[in-house]
Amino acid sequence: MSRAPGDLTPTAGQTVGPFFHYALPYPGDSELVPPGRADAVRLHGVVRDGAGDPVPDALLEIWQADPSGAIAQEPGSLRRDGFTFTGWGRAATDATGHYSFSTVTPGATGPGQAPFVAVTVFARGLLNRLFTRAYLPGDLDGDTLLASVAEDRRHTLVAVADEQGYRFDIRLQGEGETVFLRHPRH
Amino acid sequence: MVTQAEMDGEIAAIGAAYESAVSAGGAEETQPRLDYPPYRSSLLRHPTKDLHHADPEGVELWAPAFGHRDVGTLEADLTIQHGGEPIGERTVVTGRVLDGDGRPVRRQLVEIWQANAGGRYIHKRDQHPAAIDPNFTGVGRCLTDDDGTYRFTTIKPGPYPWKNHRNAWRPAHIHFSMFGTEFTQRMVTQMYFPGDPLFALDPIYQSIVDPRARERLVATYDHDITQHEWATGYRWDIVLTGAHRTLMEPEEEHA
Numbered sequence: 550m551s552r553a554p555g556d557l558t559p560t561a562g563q564t565v566g567p568f569f570h571y572a573l574p575y576p577g578d579s580e581l582v583p584p585g586r587a588d589a590v591r592l593h594g595v596v597r598d599g600a601g602d603p604v605p606d607a608l609l610e611i612w613q614a615d616p617s618g619a620i621a622q623e624p625g626s627l628r629r630d631g632f633t634f635t636g637w638g639r640a641a642t643d644a645t646g647h648y649s650f651s652t653v654t655p656g657a658t659g660p661g662q663a664p665f666v667a668v669t670v671f672a673r674g675l676l677n678r679l680f681t682r683a684y685l686p687g688d689l690d691g692d693t694l695l696a697s698v699a700e701d702r703r704h705t706l707v708a709v710a711d712e713q714g715y716r717f718d719i720r721l722q723g724e725g726e727t728v729f730l731r732h733p734r735h
Numbered sequence: 736m737v738t739q740a741e742m743d744g745e746i747a748a749i750g751a752a753y754e755s756a757v758s759a760g761g762a763e764e765t766q767p768r769l770d771y772p773p774y775r776s777s778l779l780r781h782p783t784k785d786l787h788h789a790d791p792e793g794v795e796l797w798a799p800a801f802g803h804r805d806v807g808t809l810e811a812d813l814t815i816q817h818g819g820e821p822i823g824e825r826t827v828v829t830g831r832v833l834d835g836d837g838r839p840v841r842r843q844l845v846e847i848w849q850a851n852a853g854g855r856y857i858h859k860r861d862q863h864p865a866a867i868d869p870n871f872t873g874v875g876r877c878l879t880d881d882d883g884t885y886r887f888t889t890i891k892p893g894p895y896p897w898k899n900h901r902n903a904w905r906p907a908h909i910h911f912s913m914f915g916t917e918f919t920q921r922m923v924t925q926m927y928f929p930g931d932p933l934f935a936l937d938p939i940y941q942s943i944v945d946p947r948a949r950e951r952l953v954a955t956y957d958h959d960i961t962q963h964e965w966a967t968g969y970r971w972d973i974v975l976t977g978a979h980r981t982l983m984e985p986e987e988e989h990a
């Protein structure tokens with residue numbers, strides 16, 4: 550028997566493998582809002598491996614609040630209508646390891662909470678998904694999580710402002726390795 | 736390129752070290768190792784620093800919602816996406832998605848993808864010289880029902896070769912992607928079929944070093960799911976990692 554009755558141990562993850570491209574990406578996956586809309590910003594970056602080389606077969610997902618800090622519970626992420634903000638998106642990296650989302654700037658979800666975009670990373674060669682956060686640049690002094698991270702690694706959790714929005718590079722391993730998160734009960 | 740025998744030695748050494756650590760009182764590992772050298776593509780792609788403890792907050796305590804606007808009911812049948820019948824063993828794969836407290840994960844998205852009966856993916860990077868089946872793409876989606884049950888009709892995939900080591904073959908598997916009720920429960924994994932002779936040889940399957948944790952990825956043949964003169968049937972239940980929202984909310988009330 551694969552799982553004994555009553556066994557509630559979490560199922561193990563496995564790598565997304567090399568062949569997810571024809572299954573998981575879909576038209577409009579990375580466009581939480583249409584690019585070019587007045588409040589649209591770009592969240593983009595490059596995923597790199599331990600040698601500093603770009604990872605062309607990674608998949609990122611983001612999940613975020615809207616600009617007022619509200620958390621969407623609207624369906625429609627897979628068939629976007631261009632008007633409903635669902636808060637979730639998916640983007641595969643291209644041949645240069647680059648990913649790009651069109652989204653809006655998230656607001657704080659509660660008093661004293663710094664706004665961030667929650668990020669999941671999948672890739673060929675990565676045996677289980679990784680979680681991280683992309684904080685927005687600004688005053689982050691009061692944030693509990695950032696305060697718990699060693700100062701020399703804190704910057705890996707903070708996006709950098711650029712002309713269209715935010716740049717958030719991910720380093721899976723090595724110099725400047727991104728801080729990846731583990732949650733209780735995992 | 737190392738031989739399968741050398742690969743078997745690497746896998747066995749890690750397995751033996753884990754077994755002796757557990758018998759000395761070490762923790763049971765229920766997830767794959769990220770740092771698992773027998774899977775060569777992981778060498779430069781695993782973090783070297785410990786994962787950093789984070790109490791989930793804000794959006795992390797919620798998951799995106801999907802509905803019938805996102806997923807059509809026919810998308811759960813991978814055998815009717817083209818003009819004719821696909822080649823291979825028609826099979827029904829069904830089970831429940833539960834959270835770590837045993838609650839069904841209701842009306843949530845499940846995505847699958849897989850090779851065809853000959854072990855070939857419809858993917859430009861797949862160079863395996865096995866036939867493409869014009870009647871089979873190998874991609875499906877569904878929403879769980881109120882009981883957390885998902886159900887797909889598909890074709891049993893074949894094993895396929897890959898370049899990890901000399902004569903490396905993946906055991907037959909279906910890739911699964913699941914969402915829970917919270918962002919932190921997001922998972923992607925692979926479901927296997929019982930009794931596959933390639934299990935012991937496969938570094939991706941063996942990257943889950945605990946034998947019981949590996950076996951949880953293996954579906955069970957279920958003759959009650961099998962359909963008369965139509966399809967074989969397999970059952971595979973999925974348990975996501977523990978939820979936090981119910982734990983965090985009472986704390987917030989006191990804050």
Ligand SMILES: [Fe+3]
Binds near residue numbers: 566568850905910
């Ligand atoms: Fe595969």
